[in-house]
Amino acid sequence: MSKYTEDDLREELKTKEYEYGFYTDIKSETFPVGLNEDVVRAISMKKEEPQWMTDWRLEAFRVWQEMEEPEWANVHYEKPDFQNISYYSAPNSKPKYDSLDEVDPELLATFAKLGISLDEQKKLSGVAMDVVVDSVSVATTFKKTLGEKGIIFCPISEAIREYPELVKKYLGTIVPQKDNFYAALNAAVFSDGSFCYIPKGVKCPMELSTYFRINQAGTGQFERTLVIADEGSYVSYLEGCTAPSRDENQLHAAVVELIALDDAEIKYSTVQNWYPGNAEGKGGVFNFVTKRGLCEKNAKISWTQVETGSAVTWKYPSCILKGDNSIGEFYSIAVTNNYQQADTGTKMIHLGNNTKSTIISKGISAGKSHNSYRGLVQVSPRAQNARNFSQCDSLLMGNDCGAHTFPYIEVKNKTAQVEHEATTSKIGEDQLFYCNQRGIDTEKAIALIVNGFSKEVLNNLPMEFAVEAQKLLEISLEGSVG
Amino acid sequence: MLKIKDLHASVEGKPILNGINLEVKTGEVHAIMGPNGSGKSTLASVIAGKEEYEVTKGEIILENEDIEELSAEERAHNGIFLSFQYPIEIPGVSVTNFIKTAINETRKAKGLGDMPAKDMLKMIREKSELLEIDRKFLSRSLNEGFSGGEKKRNEVFQMAMLEPKLAILDETDSGLDIDALRIVANGVNKLKSKDNAVIVITHYQRLLEYIVPDVVHVLYEGRIVKSGGKELAHELEEKGYDWIKEEVNA
Ligand SMILES: Nc1ncnc2c1ncn2[C@@H]1O[C@H](COP(=O)(O)OP(=O)(O)OP(=O)(O)O)[C@@H](O)[C@H]1O
Numbered sequence: 121m122s123k124y125t126e127d128d129l130r131e132e133l134k135t136k137e138y139e140y141g142f143y144t145d146i147k148s149e150t151f152p153v154g155l156n157e158d159v160v161r162a163i164s165m166k167k168e169e170p171q172w173m174t175d176w177r178l179e180a181f182r183v184w185q186e187m188e189e190p191e192w193a194n195v196h197y198e199k200p201d202f203q204n205i206s207y208y209s210a211p212n213s214k215p216k217y218d219s220l221d222e223v224d225p226e227l228l229a230t231f232a233k234l235g236i237s238l239d240e241q242k243k244l245s246g247v248a249m250d251v252v253v254d255s256v257s258v259a260t261t262f263k264k265t266l267g268e269k270g271i272i273f274c275p276i277s278e279a280i281r282e283y284p285e286l287v288k289k290y291l292g293t294i295v296p297q298k299d300n301f302y303a304a305l306n307a308a309v310f311s312d313g314s315f316c317y318i319p320k321g322v323k324c325p326m327e328l329s330t331y332f333r334i335n336q337a338g339t340g341q342f343e344r345t346l347v348i349a350d351e352g353s354y355v356s357y358l359e360g361c362t363a364p365s366r367d368e369n370q371l372h373a374a375v376v377e378l379i380a381l382d383d384a385e386i387k388y389s390t391v392q393n394w395y396p397g398n399a400e401g402k403g404g405v406f407n408f409v410t411k412r413g414l415c416e417k418n419a420k421i422s423w424t425q426v427e428t429g430s431a432v433t434w435k436y437p438s439c440i441l442k443g444d445n446s447i448g449e450f451y452s453i454a455v456t457n458n459y460q461q462a463d464t465g466t467k468m469i470h471l472g473n474n475t476k477s478t479i480i481s482k483g484i485s486a487g488k489s490h491n492s493y494r495g496l497v498q499v500s501p502r503a504q505n506a507r508n509f510s511q512c513d514s515l516l517m518g519n520d521c522g523a524h525t526f527p528y529i530e531v532k533n534k535t536a537q538v539e540h541e542a543t544t545s546k547i548g549e550d551q552l553f554y555c556n557q558r559g560i561d562t563e564k565a566i567a568l569i570v571n572g573f574s575k576e577v578l579n580n581l582p583m584e585f586a587v588e589a590q591k592l593l594e595i596s597l598e599g600s601v602g
Numbered sequence: 603m604l605k606i607k608d609l610h611a612s613v614e615g616k617p618i619l620n621g622i623n624l625e626v627k628t629g630e631v632h633a634i635m636g637p638n639g640s641g642k643s644t645l646a647s648v649i650a651g652k653e654e655y656e657v658t659k660g661e662i663i664l665e666n667e668d669i670e671e672l673s674a675e676e677r678a679h680n681g682i683f684l685s686f687q688y689p690i691e692i693p694g695v696s697v698t699n700f701i702k703t704a705i706n707e708t709r710k711a712k713g714l715g716d717m718p719a720k721d722m723l724k725m726i727r728e729k730s731e732l733l734e735i736d737r738k739f740l741s742r743s744l745n746e747g748f749s750g751g752e753k754k755r756n757e758v759f760q761m762a763m764l765e766p767k768l769a770i771l772d773e774t775d776s777g778l779d780i781d782a783l784r785i786v787a788n789g790v791n792k793l794k795s796k797d798n799a800v801i802v803i804t805h806y807q808r809l810l811e812y813i814v815p816d817v818v819h820v821l822y823e824g825r826i827v828k829s830g831g832k833e834l835a836h837e838l839e840e841k842g843y844d845w846i847k848e849e850v851n852a
């Protein structure tokens with residue numbers, strides 16, 4: 121046997137790694153499963169990112185490797201195997217079906233109930249379709265209107281290339297790479313998302329993404345959104361889609377960062393309807409989201425969310441009220457049915473003087489589901505005259521579900537006024553009989569009662585979204601009583 | 603209109619109605635009186651189809667149809683209306699939205715489309731004027747924080763909107779002040795026609811001075827133990843129920 125040198129050893133190790141280890145062909149549309157620095161680099165390369173962005177991702181990846189998946193939330197699930205996930209899949213990959221006939225009829229029935237047009241149905245369920253001429257022209261007018269006002273609204277990957285100064289200045293300032301396990305993962309591997317910049321003094325003339333809601337439905341599992349409202353500007357941003365999204369990806373970990381500079385206002389509305397799993401609790405999306413906004417002087421951020429989907433939801437849209445007189449609001453409806461679990465709420469961090477926050481949380485649980493509100497109201501020692509009002513209401517349907525409230529209040533300044541109210545109610549037989557007696561059947565009665573219960577939050581959604589959200593609540597709870 | 607034959611009903615295994623016989627003809631007004639706990643509200647709920655009450659014997663016939671198998675909402679669609687003794691709160695649902703839903707669900711059951719908004723508005727205006735209801739009131743959450751009297755007036759408003767064939771008013775007079783009683787009773791009288799019928803459950807003769815009954819029944823221990831003309835109500839007001847109980851126990 122010949123001498124086995126250091127060089128031979130190195131050589132062999134290399135080939136071994138090649139044989140068993142990771143190999144990425146960056147020309148392929150979907151990466152093989154697994155995550156390491158090469159994958160992170162490959163994603164960055166795919167996106168044609170500058171070096172600083174690649175480094176930023178790598179930094180996040182290194183931090184993430186040292187972190188543990190959090191366990192404090194009131195949810196139980198089998199932890200995903202992070203080495204068994206593919207971290208890049210090109211958008212616009214080839215259609216899944218050739219015609220609507222091949223799509224799950226149950227899904228189509230739901231689309232029909234929501235009043236979604238055939239074209240939209242095709243797009244949502246991944247059916248091949250021709251470009252609708254009309255929508256192209258609408259998109260063009262839309263872009264033109266925004267462009268005239270100097271508003272930037274584009275995919276985040278485009279922003280990284282086209283507006284590097286803005287992105288560099290703000291990305292990760294609100295949700296740092298090392299913020300938490302899922303945020304770090306997102307920072308390392310995000311491949312999709314939106315960027316939005318509203319210039320000084322500009323009021324965005326339309327709900328952003330209303331039109332794009334169809335396109336957004338297909339967005340990936342690690343979305344990253346960055347919204348910057350410059351001084352005195354206003355924007356209302358809609359995210360998500362009421363149509364059920366049967367995403368193949370089990371794990372979703374999005375990050376949203378909002379920056380409201382002096383006198384600016386951001387209204388951010390979400391409807392989340394990822395696949396919740398079947399009635400026996402099989403399948404379904406794990407949704408671990410980090411959303412946070414920063415308010416400078418006199419700024420206002422308002423989060424409104426309707427959460428009906430996902431098997432597991434872990435989500436706490438928060439506001440850092442840094443500037444004096446800034447305002448944070450959180451309006452939430454979380455519905456859980458069957459075996460769904462939701463742990464959601466908000467954090468209001470009062471740093472500036474005369475800061476105000478309002479929290480209205482409505483949890484609706486049915487079936488064998490669990491619905492938890494978790495909220496933190498923190499008033500720093502320097503914040504004079506902070507005000508908070510929190511109201512957490514839970515509505516239970518049946519005897520097998522659970523509602524839990526975990527309010528944390530940390531007040532370090534005596535001038536603060538913090539109020540917390542919580543109620544738990546059940547849809548009673550008497551309420552149902554009353555409705556039945558007036559000719560309203562039980563299904564409709566539940567929808568009516570649930571809508572009434574959720575009204576304060578629904579009222580905060582942009583009009584057309586509210587109507588859809590209302591229908592969505594109805595559908596989510598179908599068959600949950602009797 | 604309504605024929606009840608030897609009706610027995612129980613809740614949680616406890617018998618409450620023990621053989622009720624009652625016939626209400628189209629165009630008639632019947633009053634049901636009787637001591638607390640005698641089963642008046644139970645009878646009303648059983649007619650309306652409340653599921654917790656189990657009919658163990660007998661039948662309820664509405665316009666020649668046995669309604670035993672019909673759900674509460676189907677009975678409502680067939681024209682039964684119950685003004686509740688204790689109306690239920692539904693937070694966040696306005697009176698208008700509730701009544702709109704009720705009307706449209708009933709129309710749907712009959713194969714009709716939604717009532718046009720214009721007609722709905724007109725009807726709401728008319729009926730709220732009839733019952734002297736402030737329009738602002740209609741935007742409030744159903745029965746939430748309503749005073750006792752407001753709840754009752756709102757029940758009759760719903761009755762006016764739904765135009766039932768058979769209306770059962772369970773102690774609609776209790777909680778109403780003197781003026782409100784007159785207004786509500788006038789309202790009921792205006793809605794009364796030769797094509798519908800009303801059953802009034804009450805403890806007091808006063809209501810029956812406004813809504814004049816054709817027949818007065820006394821319910822005691824789940825049975826109708828005495829029936830008579832409107833003068834029976836006067837007699838009960840004067841003498842109470844002891845003499846009736848004695849008659850029954852004799
Ligand atoms: N869900 C129930 N569970 C147990 N007992 C019941 C139930 N509903 C009614 N009862 C009983 O049945 C009896 C009749 O009650 P009901 O409410 O019909 O009386 P009522 O004649 O309407 O009395 P009132 O004049 O006080 O309104 C009472 O003893 C009552 O406690």
Ligand SMILES: [Mg+2]
Binds near residue numbers: 642643644687772
């Ligand atoms: Mg009673």
